[in-house]
Amino acid sequence: MNKNAPVNARIRLAIAQWPDDAPRxxxxxxxxxxxITRKTFYAILARARDEGQAAVLEPRSRRPKTSPTRLSEDLKQDTLKVRAALESSGLDHGPISVHDKMIALGMHAPSPASLARIFRERNVARSEPAKKPRASYRRFVYPAPNACWQLDATEYVLTGGRKCVIFQLQDDHSRLAVASHVASGETSEAAMAVVKKGIEAHGVPQRxxxxxxxxxxxxxRGVEGQLVTYVTSLGVKAITGKPYKPTTQGKNERFHQTLxxxxxxxxxxxxxxELQEMVDRxxxxxxxxxxxxxxPxxxxxxxxxxATAVAEAPRPKPLPVLPEPQASGPAAMCQVAATVHMVSDQASAPVNWRLFVPEAWDDTCADTNEHAEAVAARRVKARIPDYVRNRPKWELALEMINELAHWGRTCPVAVADAGYGDNALFRLEPTRRSIPWAMAVKASTSAYPADAIPELAERTSPKGRPSVPRYRQDPASLAELAGAAGRGQLRQVTWRHGTKTGRGNRAAAMKSRFLALRVRPASRHKNPVAHRTRLPRTENRARPLPLRGTVLPGPPPPRHPRVSGPPVHHQETPCHPKSSRGSLSLYRVLKELQRILIRQLARCPYCQHAPPT
Structure with missing residues (x-):
C-alpha cells in the first residue's frame, strides 16, 4: 500500500476493535x-480510544486550519477591476500587466500566476496550452539604441471602408517607438518619410x-529600392529577414498588435x-x-x-540626387481617366470611364491640416464630387466592368497592360467570373514552373497547427523561367498589320518572337480586408454608411437587392470576413439588414425608388 494512500475503513474498524489481551x-x-506501518496502527488505535470507534472510520482532513496567504474575495474583485480598466483603455491586460499596474497604484498585488488563475476562474481569460512558449523562439537584441531599427507597415480601415497604411519604426534594443507615419499606401516615398522623421528625432541608426x-x-528580387538607396547613402546597412519568416521582425509585428x-x-x-494624431498619442x-x-x-x-549610450552614427555617404516631381501634366491637373474600350480588328470605342484622382487631389491623403484645407478648396474649384476619391486604377476598372455587366454588356476577353496586370487581385477577378484575359506583367513577376506541385510537410509532432500544402522550392521570375526555356522555344508571330510598308514588308506586318510558357502564379496576394487588415471597432460613428464591398470600397451604383441581374460589388467569395457564427458571413448579415431597411422605409435608401414587388 502506498504510504500516502488513506487506510481502508475495514482496516480502521479492525484496529479500533483491537483486543487488549492480543498475543505478542x-x-x-x-x-x-x-x-501499513506500526506507527499508523498505534495512531489509529489511540484516536479510537480518545474519540470513539466511529471517529476513526474516516481519515482526518489535511486542510490547514488557517491559510494566511489565501486571496480574499475583495482582492479578487480589485484585480478584475484593474484588468477591466486596462482593457477599456486599449492597453495590455494580462496577468503581468495587471500585476505591474496594481503595484504602480500602491495596491496589494498577487503574483502573476495567482492573477492568471483568478482570470481563468472568472472566465475573463482562457488557457492556451497549445500556444508556442516564448522560450522556444531564438531571441536576439542589439546591444545599444540606434544599433538597429525595425520598419514595417500595416493596413487600417478608415470610415467608409477606405484603407490606409501605418508605418511604424521601432528601435530594436529599447523597443522605443522612433516614429510613425500614416499614408495612403505602402510606397517607397512613405517609407522614406517615416525614416526621415525618425532620423530627425533620434539620429541615424547603424542598421x-x-x-x-x-x-x-x-x-x-534583384532590385534596389528608393529606401535602400537613401539609407545606404547615409551609411546605414539595410538588412532583411528571410522570406515568409515574419518572426525575424517579431518585435515590430507585436508592436502592430499593441497599436x-x-x-x-x-x-x-x-x-x-485624425489617424496620425491618434497614432502619435x-x-x-x-x-x-x-x-x-x-x-529587463x-x-x-x-x-x-x-539607460544605455546611443550607438555611434555611421559615416554618411553623399545623398543621391533624385529628380523633383514636376507639377505639370495630366496627373498634376487631375485630368487622368481610366477607361474601358470595346475593340475589334478595325476600330475601338470607349464605353465607360472614371476620373482617376491622384493623392495630391484628395484632402484625406494630405499630411497636415493646412494642406488638407488647400486641397479641399482646389477640389471645390474644380467641381470634383465629394465621393470621388483616390482609388487604384484597377479598382476603377473592375467597377466599370461590373457596371457594363449590369447594362447587359458582357466582356468576351479582357486585355490590359502591366499597370493592371501586375496586380494579382485584378487578375483573379476575371478568372473568377470566367472571363478570358490577356494581361501584361513585369518580367520580375514571380512564378513556379508548371510541374511544381504543392506538398504537405512531414509532421514530426502531433501538436501544433496542421500543415498546409506548400511549394518546396523557391519561385523564380518570369524572365528567369523564359531564359531557362531557351531560344529554341521562340516562335515568330505576325500579331498585327499596320499602315507603314517597307521594302521587305509590303503587307505592313508587325512581327515579333513569342514564347508560350505554362507556369503557376506565385503571388501571395490575398483579400486585404479578410486576411490582413485589422478592422477596428465601429462605435462612435457619426452616421450609418452605405454598404460597400470588400474589394471595391467606392460607392456602388443604385441597386435594388431583389432585382435579378449580375451583381456589382457584393461578390460572394470565401474572402469575406467571417463572423463568429461559422458559416454565416458578414456580407450575408449586412445584406439581410439592407433588405430589412428597405422594407421598413418602403424605398431604396440609394435611389429613393420603391422596391419591386
Missing part, C-alpha cells in the same frame, strides 16, 4: 498483512531591418490627419507609460533608451 507479535503480523516588400527592401488593441478603443478615424503612451514585458525589469522603452 500480533500487531507486527497485522501490519505486514495489510501494508535598418525590414521585410522584403517592394516599398521597403526588394534587394532579394491595434489601443486603436480598437478609440473613435474610428475619418482622415489621415499612442506612441507617447507606449514610450513613457506602458511597462514593456520584453525589457519591465521598464518603459524611454527608460531603456536613456
Amino acid at each position: 507479535g500480533a500487531v507486527t503480523t497485522f501490519c505486514a498483512e495489510h501494508g 535598418l531591418l525590414t521585410d522584403n516588400g517592394a516599398a521597403l527592401n526588394p534587394s532579394r 491595434f488593441r489601443w486603436l480598437d478603443k478609440q473613435p474610428l478615424a475619418a482622415t489621415h490627419q 499612442f506612441d507617447l503612451v507606449y514610450n513613457t507609460e506602458r511597462p514593456h514585458q520584453g525589457l 525589469g519591465r521598464i518603459t522603452p524611454q527608460q531603456s533608451w536613456d
Whole structure:
C-alpha cells in the first residue's frame, strides 16, 4: 500500500476493535498483512480510544486550519477591476500587466500566476496550452539604441471602408517607438518619410531591418529600392529577414498588435490627419507609460533608451540626387481617366470611364491640416464630387466592368497592360467570373514552373497547427523561367498589320518572337480586408454608411437587392470576413439588414425608388 494512500475503513474498524489481551507479535503480523506501518496502527488505535470507534472510520482532513496567504474575495474583485480598466483603455491586460499596474497604484498585488488563475476562474481569460512558449523562439537584441531599427507597415480601415497604411519604426534594443507615419499606401516615398522623421528625432541608426516588400527592401528580387538607396547613402546597412519568416521582425509585428488593441478603443478615424494624431498619442503612451514585458525589469522603452549610450552614427555617404516631381501634366491637373474600350480588328470605342484622382487631389491623403484645407478648396474649384476619391486604377476598372455587366454588356476577353496586370487581385477577378484575359506583367513577376506541385510537410509532432500544402522550392521570375526555356522555344508571330510598308514588308506586318510558357502564379496576394487588415471597432460613428464591398470600397451604383441581374460589388467569395457564427458571413448579415431597411422605409435608401414587388 502506498504510504500516502488513506487506510481502508475495514482496516480502521479492525484496529479500533483491537483486543487488549492480543498475543505478542500480533500487531507486527497485522501490519505486514495489510501494508501499513506500526506507527499508523498505534495512531489509529489511540484516536479510537480518545474519540470513539466511529471517529476513526474516516481519515482526518489535511486542510490547514488557517491559510494566511489565501486571496480574499475583495482582492479578487480589485484585480478584475484593474484588468477591466486596462482593457477599456486599449492597453495590455494580462496577468503581468495587471500585476505591474496594481503595484504602480500602491495596491496589494498577487503574483502573476495567482492573477492568471483568478482570470481563468472568472472566465475573463482562457488557457492556451497549445500556444508556442516564448522560450522556444531564438531571441536576439542589439546591444545599444540606434544599433538597429525595425520598419514595417500595416493596413487600417478608415470610415467608409477606405484603407490606409501605418508605418511604424521601432528601435530594436529599447523597443522605443522612433516614429510613425500614416499614408495612403505602402510606397517607397512613405517609407522614406517615416525614416526621415525618425532620423530627425533620434539620429541615424547603424542598421535598418525590414521585410522584403517592394516599398521597403526588394534587394532579394534583384532590385534596389528608393529606401535602400537613401539609407545606404547615409551609411546605414539595410538588412532583411528571410522570406515568409515574419518572426525575424517579431518585435515590430507585436508592436502592430499593441497599436491595434489601443486603436480598437478609440473613435474610428475619418482622415489621415485624425489617424496620425491618434497614432502619435499612442506612441507617447507606449514610450513613457506602458511597462514593456520584453525589457529587463519591465521598464518603459524611454527608460531603456536613456539607460544605455546611443550607438555611434555611421559615416554618411553623399545623398543621391533624385529628380523633383514636376507639377505639370495630366496627373498634376487631375485630368487622368481610366477607361474601358470595346475593340475589334478595325476600330475601338470607349464605353465607360472614371476620373482617376491622384493623392495630391484628395484632402484625406494630405499630411497636415493646412494642406488638407488647400486641397479641399482646389477640389471645390474644380467641381470634383465629394465621393470621388483616390482609388487604384484597377479598382476603377473592375467597377466599370461590373457596371457594363449590369447594362447587359458582357466582356468576351479582357486585355490590359502591366499597370493592371501586375496586380494579382485584378487578375483573379476575371478568372473568377470566367472571363478570358490577356494581361501584361513585369518580367520580375514571380512564378513556379508548371510541374511544381504543392506538398504537405512531414509532421514530426502531433501538436501544433496542421500543415498546409506548400511549394518546396523557391519561385523564380518570369524572365528567369523564359531564359531557362531557351531560344529554341521562340516562335515568330505576325500579331498585327499596320499602315507603314517597307521594302521587305509590303503587307505592313508587325512581327515579333513569342514564347508560350505554362507556369503557376506565385503571388501571395490575398483579400486585404479578410486576411490582413485589422478592422477596428465601429462605435462612435457619426452616421450609418452605405454598404460597400470588400474589394471595391467606392460607392456602388443604385441597386435594388431583389432585382435579378449580375451583381456589382457584393461578390460572394470565401474572402469575406467571417463572423463568429461559422458559416454565416458578414456580407450575408449586412445584406439581410439592407433588405430589412428597405422594407421598413418602403424605398431604396440609394435611389429613393420603391422596391419591386
